[in-house]
Amino acid sequence: MEGNKRVSIIDVAKKAGVSIATVSRVINRNGGYSKETEERVRRTIEECGFTPNVNAIGLRTNRSNSIGVIVPDITNEFFARIIRELDAFLLSRRYSLLVCNSNEDYMLENMHIKGLAEKHVDGIIYISGQNEIKKMNEIKGLPIVYIDRAPKNAEVLILSDNETGGYLAGRELIQKGCRRILFLRDIRYASTVRSRKEGFVRALQEKGMAFSEELEMSCFPEYAEARVVLERLLKEKGCFFDGIFATNDMMALACVNVLTENQIKVPGQVKVVGFDNISLTQFTSPQITTVAQDTKELAIHAADTILKMIEDEEIKQKRTIIPVRLVVRETT
Amino acid sequence: MEGNKRVSIIDVAKKAGVSIATVSRVINRNGGYSKETEERVRRTIEECGFTPNVNAIGLRTNRSNSIGVIVPDITNEFFARIIRELDAFLLSRRYSLLVCNSNEDYMLENMHIKGLAEKHVDGIIYISGQNEIKKMNEIKGLPIVYIDRAPKNAEVLILSDNETGGYLAGRELIQKGCRRILFLRDIRYASTVRSRKEGFVRALQEKGMAFSEELEMSCFPEYAEARVVLERLLKEKGCFFDGIFATNDMMALACVNVLTENQIKVPGQVKVVGFDNISLTQFTSPQITTVAQDTKELAIHAADTILKMIEDEEIKQKRTIIPVRLVVRETT
DNA sequence: CTGAAAGCGCTAACAA
DNA sequence: TTGTTAGCGCTTTCAG
Numbered sequence: 001m002e003g004n005k006r007v008s009i010i011d012v013a014k015k016a017g018v019s020i021a022t023v024s025r026v027i028n029r030n031g032g033y034s035k036e037t038e039e040r041v042r043r044t045i046e047e048c049g050f051t052p053n054v055n056a057i058g059l060r061t062n063r064s065n066s067i068g069v070i071v072p073d074i075t076n077e078f079f080a081r082i083i084r085e086l087d088a089f090l091l092s093r094r095y096s097l098l099v100c101n102s103n104e105d106y107m108l109e110n111m112h113i114k115g116l117a118e119k120h121v122d123g124i125i126y127i128s129g130q131n132e133i134k135k136m137n138e139i140k141g142l143p144i145v146y147i148d149r150a151p152k153n154a155e156v157l158i159l160s161d162n163e164t165g166g167y168l169a170g171r172e173l174i175q176k177g178c179r180r181i182l183f184l185r186d187i188r189y190a191s192t193v194r195s196r197k198e199g200f201v202r203a204l205q206e207k208g209m210a211f212s213e214e215l216e217m218s219c220f221p222e223y224a225e226a227r228v229v230l231e232r233l234l235k236e237k238g239c240f241f242d243g244i245f246a247t248n249d250m251m252a253l254a255c256v257n258v259l260t261e262n263q264i265k266v267p268g269q270v271k272v273v274g275f276d277n278i279s280l281t282q283f284t285s286p287q288i289t290t291v292a293q294d295t296k297e298l299a300i301h302a303a304d305t306i307l308k309m310i311e312d313e314e315i316k317q318k319r320t321i322i323p324v325r326l327v328v329r330e331t332t
Numbered sequence: 333m334e335g336n337k338r339v340s341i342i343d344v345a346k347k348a349g350v351s352i353a354t355v356s357r358v359i360n361r362n363g364g365y366s367k368e369t370e371e372r373v374r375r376t377i378e379e380c381g382f383t384p385n386v387n388a389i390g391l392r393t394n395r396s397n398s399i400g401v402i403v404p405d406i407t408n409e410f411f412a413r414i415i416r417e418l419d420a421f422l423l424s425r426r427y428s429l430l431v432c433n434s435n436e437d438y439m440l441e442n443m444h445i446k447g448l449a450e451k452h453v454d455g456i457i458y459i460s461g462q463n464e465i466k467k468m469n470e471i472k473g474l475p476i477v478y479i480d481r482a483p484k485n486a487e488v489l490i491l492s493d494n495e496t497g498g499y500l501a502g503r504e505l506i507q508k509g510c511r512r513i514l515f516l517r518d519i520r521y522a523s524t525v526r527s528r529k530e531g532f533v534r535a536l537q538e539k540g541m542a543f544s545e546e547l548e549m550s551c552f553p554e555y556a557e558a559r560v561v562l563e564r565l566l567k568e569k570g571c572f573f574d575g576i577f578a579t580n581d582m583m584a585l586a587c588v589n590v591l592t593e594n595q596i597k598v599p600g601q602v603k604v605v606g607f608d609n610i611s612l613t614q615f616t617s618p619q620i621t622t623v624a625q626d627t628k629e630l631a632i633h634a635a636d637t638i639l640k641m642i643e644d645e646e647i648k649q650k651r652t653i654i655p656v657r658l659v660v661r662e663t664t
Numbered sequence: 665c666t667g668a669a670a671g672c673g674c675t676a677a678c679a680a
Numbered sequence: 681t682t683g684t685t686a687g688c689g690c691t692t693t694c695a696g
Contacts, residue, residue, distance in 0.1 A: 006673095008672090009673065018682075018683085019684075020684095021682070022683075024675060034681065051449060051450045052450065052674075053450075053452065054452060055387045055673080056387075056672070057674060057675080058390075058674095059385070059673080059689065059690085060673080061674085065451075066430070074406065074412050074419075075412045077407060080406050080412050083406055084405070084433050091432075091447065094447070097431055098429065098430060099415070099429055099430075100423075100428070101420065108423070111423060112423065118384065120385065120386060223614070253615055254615075257615070280612060283616075284616065285593065338689095341689065342689075342690095351666065353667060354666060354667075356692085357691095359690095364665060364666075366665065369666085384689085385688085385689050387689080388688070390690095391674085391689080392671085392672055392689080392692085393690085394672080665696105666695100667695085668694090668695085670692090670693085671690100672690090674688090675687095679682100
């Protein structure tokens with residue numbers, strides 16, 4: 001804690017023998033200075049170890065060079081990957097990330113939004129969350145980009161091609177010989193899940209197969225819940241199906257494990273496809289066939305879009321769909 | 333974008349018919365105002381939807397109410413859990429988190445540190461990273477708390493009781509009948525891993541068992557790498573051991589899978605213990621016995637400590653050790 | 665108990 | 681090409 005005082009633009013100006021305006025100009029590359037002056041100022045900045053005070057800049061310009069990210073659960077690998085990519089991309093643009101974990105909790109989310117507004121973030125990237133966003137006073141006029149889930153009143157949206165994902169999953173199962181495919185979905189039935197079902201049904205119809213209600217099951221999208229559902233189904237009705245499409249990988253894994261424990265061979269008797277391609281799917285045996293969402297692309301598009309909105313560029317593409325791909329492994 | 337201008341303390345003061353100083357006082361609960369004045373000001377603040385401008389506050393007070401967190405890989409559940417807890421705890425103290433993913437990359441890490449310094453964070457929580465931190469100019473005087481790994485020149489440190497963790501793992505294996513236990517460790521041999529080994533060896537010695545070099549293997553701590561190492565070992569020397577202690581869960585899982593694929597029964601012939609208690613360990617079959625680190629405690633201590641340092645309180649406990657516990661599941 | 669006013673570090677309009 | 685200067689919104693002395 002010695003010589004605590006930070007060096008300011010004034011110190012630099014004095015030391016370089018110019019005015020603070022000039023220093024400011026070269027920092028911001030605004031032009032209007034000679035080559036020599038620039039050289040001298042830059043050297044001085046270097047020597048003093050000067051770094052601009054973002055609070056002062058923010059106060060003046062109403063900008064903070066930071067972006068808020070709200071995510072339901074950072075512990076979920078899918079979301080964590082998006083954050084990692086956002087972080088990498090935005091660092092290169094000299095932005096930083098204020099990360100907020102909403103825990104899917106409405107109150108927490110609102111507190112975080114307030115906090116972000118107070119912190120004067122330049123924009124918010126909303127990774128999933130509620131199905132309807134209440135536009136709070138605090139964030140009126142603040143650029144917001146939604147990823148993944150699509151709240152009703154969202155304006156700018158980046159999502160995976162869930163419909164095609166469902167289709168690919170269905171087609172894979174059918175091609176590998178399945179005729180009665182169970183559809184195990186997130187009980188909350190968000191727009192993403194609905195799209196996956198649509199694609200899945202399309203694949204069925206393409207082969208003249210009908211989708212029947214009794215083949216659809218739902219549960220809270222977690223390992224333990226999915227286990228319970230499948231165990232009960234097996235006990236009550238036996239193994240009357242030969243394929244399962246689960247709307248996420250944790251549920252798919254639960255199915256594989258329950259099946260195996262019940263001496264039902266995977267993929268011999270029943271084939272399974274998941275969704276998300278979390279790394280876990282490679283570490284199980286058998287490894288799980290799944291639909292991969294392109295988290296990197298999702299993140300980069302979101303970051304790019306929010307930056308454009310911050311610069312007041314017009315966003316012509318309000319809704320971007322990122323392609324998915326099928327990753328065939330050992331459960332099909 | 334209508335009526336864009338944010339309401340400031342001046343607006344509130346005018347509307348409440350007091351001076352800005354008074355408004356400031358009640359906001360900060362600094363005392364020196366009557367009950368009535370306070371009441372009136374509070375109501376006005378409410379009515380206007382006033383939120384203080386943190387940039388202005390930061391400029392005045394040299395505080396930002398934000399804390400930087402540097403983490404090697406947010407995609408790793410162990411780190412993600414810590415961030416989640418930090419976020420929850422710090423939100424309640426009106427701090428926000430600037431999250432930086434270092435990717436274990438030296439250059440990236442330094443860029444992030446610079447960014448954090450410019451952003452005027454009030455402190456930095458350093459979750460692991462290099463083994464030696466170069467104190468950069470930018471962060472002199474900035475409170476830093478290290479979690480998990482212990483760089484040489486770290487002053488304040490929060491870590492898990494890795495020694496006991498290793499001991500518990502060893503004892504569990506021995507109690508369940510193991511006599512030749514393989515020690516599979518992270519090849520980088522950080523201080524955490526060294527402690528785990530020490531505890532493990534202590535458990536051995538307690539039972540009069542010796543630790544022999546040929547029982548120690550190392551690799552980059554990932555699923556695929558661990559697989560390769562164990563597969564080769566099995567091919568070259570056969571299954572000459574009856575237990576494995578792996579220094580993280582991914583390696584433990586790799587062992588279980590390789591063993592199973594080679595018709596070696598787990599836990600029948602070989603028992604396995606991992607480290608970290610990531611959620612994956614419950615989703616495999618057999619479920620993996622492991623040593624749980626208390627991420628919540630780790631996070632809360634770190635947050636609490638950094639807050640104290642920010643308040644210039646003296647930190648008497650420079651080095652805090654958080655207890656671990658053994659979670660017995662199906663591989664032992 | 666309350667108010668006036670200085671000033672934190674910076675940008676941008678205006679002058680020169 | 682460069683300098684001067686008025687604030688941005690807030691906290692905090694100092695006076696009253």
